[in-house]
Amino acid sequence: MASKVWMAAVVVVAIVAWFAGYYSRAPAAQTATVVTTYSETATTTYSTTVTTTYLTTVTTTATVVVRYYPITVVDALNRTLQIAAEPARVVSLAPSITQMLVALGLCSRIVGLDQFSYQLLKELNYTSCLPADAEVVEINAMSPTGFNGDAIILLKPDLVLADSGIEAMWARDMQKLGVPVYFLYGTRAASFADIERDVEALGKIFDRARRAAAVVGWMETELAKYRTPTNATVAQIVWINPDGSFYAAGNNTFVAAEIRAAGGINAIGQGGWGPFEPSLLIAANPSVIVVGSMGFNCTYALQTLRNIPHVSSVSAYSNGRIYALSGLAEDAVDQPSLMSVYAVAMFNMVMTGRAPHCLDTRWFLQQFPSPIPTG
Amino acid sequence: MSGRNLVLFSLASLPPLFVLFLSTGAVFLTPDKLFAGGPYSVIVYGIRLPAAIAAALIGSILAVSGAVMQTLYRNPLLDPYITGTASGAAFGALLAYALAVVGLSPAYMLLYQVPLAFLFATAASIATLAAGRGRVYATVIGGVAVSYIFSAATTIGLSYLSSREPQIPPLAFWLFGYIDYVSYRADALLAVVAAGLIAAAVKEARRMDLVAISDELAHVRGIKPDRYRLFWISAISLSTALIVSQVGVVGFLGLMAPHMARMALKNGSAAAVVPASAALGAPVLLASGALARGLLGFSVPVTAITSIFSAPIIILALVHAGKRIDS
Amino acid sequence: MTVSLGGVPVLVDVSFDIVDGLNLVLGPNGSGKTTLLRTIAGIYRPQRGSVEVDGDVGYMPAEFSDAYMTVMDVLLAGGGRPPSRYLAWLAAVGLGGYERRIFSELSTGQKRLVLLAKALAEGKLVLLDEPTANLDPARKAVIMRVLQRLKKLKTFIVASHDLDLVNIADSVVLLRGGRAVQLRPEEVDGEVLSETYGLPIEVVRSGGHKLFLPRYDF
16 A cells, blocks of 8 residues: 555656646747848948047048847737847748738748638739748648648748637647747737737838838728728628528627728627527628628528528618628638728728629729739 | 467557657658658657657556556446546636636736646546545446536536637647647656556556455455545546646547457456556557548547547447347 | 444344354344454454454455456456465366356356355455355255365355255354354254244254255245
8 A cells, every 4th residue: 555655646746846847937938040131220320520630530430230139029929039030931820911921021931821821822813922932831720739830840930920819729839849939919809900010010020110110001091091980780790500590700809890990880799709599680680791602602602691590681681781702802801911901991882882792802803903012 | 369469469569650650740751751860850759759659658548547447447338537537627728718818818828728627637536536435336427427517617618708709719629639749748747657557557457356356355355445446546537637638638548448458358357458458558549649640631639530440349349248148 | 242334233242153164154134144254354343342363364255246357367366375276276166177267157156166266265264155145956065065075174154044054064153133142053953043033944854964944824
């Protein structure tokens, strides 16, 4: 019996010691490695003219270069990172992030991007800005280990940019692997201010603060164009189950922020994405319904609304104010990023009756010919 | 098949299965890339090797735990999660999310999740054992009740949190298990637990058999059966809680490995099945882990694979048992 | 000694001498036979009095689980004796060669014999709880013959309702209402049995041994 007690004590001590070791390490201050460049924005030139009494005029010019790096940044998950030098090899794990990198002129640094980002760039016809050896990193957002650590490690990135909404669960394992990762607000954004904060954060990391400020300014200008206060109540529905329960943008989601920025009211009063009961839609009685593509073509997507019992009593349905998003139009609404200003534009057009029932990529590019400001 | 042959066969199968495990993943590494060094060595030695070691150790621990439980409780349908460790861990993990949602910094969620999972897995076990106190029936029923309570709390908590914070990560890791990213430190701890548990179980196997045959006889030989069962189930619950906090719930192995051993050895005594289970558990989980990582481009939960493996085993075992009952 | 279980006195002021050979403890259901056996085995501790046992004790339980293991595994379970000793006693009860057989596949009588062999290997004093219960007459005869033969080597204490065992007993202890009366086997007659069991029992001699015939009133 004594040997059993001993054995138990050893195991318990081992476990306690292990967890103690866990805590003795502070939240990892990570160091992003490599490429040294001198910052161009932080160069100060001093010029001094010295006149002596010895009839000699000496002019000394000293050029002092202030190094921008290393810097310390805090990401959306409140993790601290040390950036030792301007990251030259970047991996983007979300299309919302990729949009921002392109707008900041950093597309040529993207050595790896997730398949949805790549899809987005293809739709925008922007794939040529990627470096020749760029790779698509297949991720699985449903899997807790789906960030494809193998591919990321092989790419040897200086920095990985991830989304703190969908991808936060990967943080621990990525840290375990020693991958330098910075989480942006991304899909956790609740307002445009959060998106602008992401742009500014990237500006700080890449020493492109002026460019970032220009992008933010551009966003604000675009938003101001489409802010028409209306009484329209909009429900954005992303999926409908066969029994009529549905998933839609709750009032604390980013899509609700887009609707509000367009001057409308989000019809779904509860928070989150659902699933919601059909009665919630009936009671909310939105004047406009926008559905996602759900993987179908426009006509079929609109027809799925019929799965919701009594949907015909909803004023949006009976007035024919139903619209379907697909392709770039859907991306703009779903991805909280630069193109979200166009989501606001689209919601505004939908609410004021100036949009077709099917908003697809072709229509989108007609309305907004150069979606991402690269200038 | 004799016990020794089974153990030898299991051990012999480890090297090729290790190689298989090291090859599989999002990037499939052929043998030349595997041993070449260079860019892939980080993946092989930094990611996959510690995971492979963990898989082997965890497989052994779970299998031996199942064998001990099934012997001491005279019930072939028991697995090591019987004291509610699985649901407790899921609840602990969810609690970590909840703390992040209500305002604690998300970085703390990263730090607290594993210890909280371990804490609640252990708490669930303590609740079950306090209710059961080593008695066979009471412990099993108590474990079922505790599991249900924690599952319900987790489900309700999840629904509530989802309405407050739209992006709640799925609990898939905790519920179904992923052996992908395990640190060498965790491996060291698992090795200590494995060594201790297996050595003790093998040494005590004959006495476990006595408890299985007759509580009375056990008393006569100086074993207090209820206390003995309590000791073992506590040790097993602690080990299981540790495993769940590291890789989530790896199901079916503790249930099925002892059955495999029994069928191969044609003998159900602990003296035979305990060492055989310990040996079998490692290659089975290594193979399952390799399949879980290699079948699709990304990892599927390892429990999905172990359950596929266990279906034919369980059917065979039932047919076997059915024949014995009918005859 | 006095033994209480759960606050209820089961045996009150029981004391008797254990003789060499076979000691038979008889009594109705609930009279405390099993309790007595377990107390001697050391499972229970008496509230008053003491049990003095010299050396190891072997125990053959009345109930045991149908274990799916070999006979050898059953013998070796928790016993701590060398395998050769168990095998020797296995042969002594007539099951030599059965060690590889699966215990759960044996007949009830054979299972009993295995557990008897185990008890014999594990102690000089061997306690048996209902060794002949649920056995057909032939199997019962086998057990009785084994006990008869081996009682020269071991000391048995047998708790049973099987009155036929009086024929092989060297001492009989009658329990009733928690109290004990110790008799020599010759002294066991119909009167004393009827008093113990509360039922008329006749003793008849036939072929050199006693037959006990309860008078059921149908």
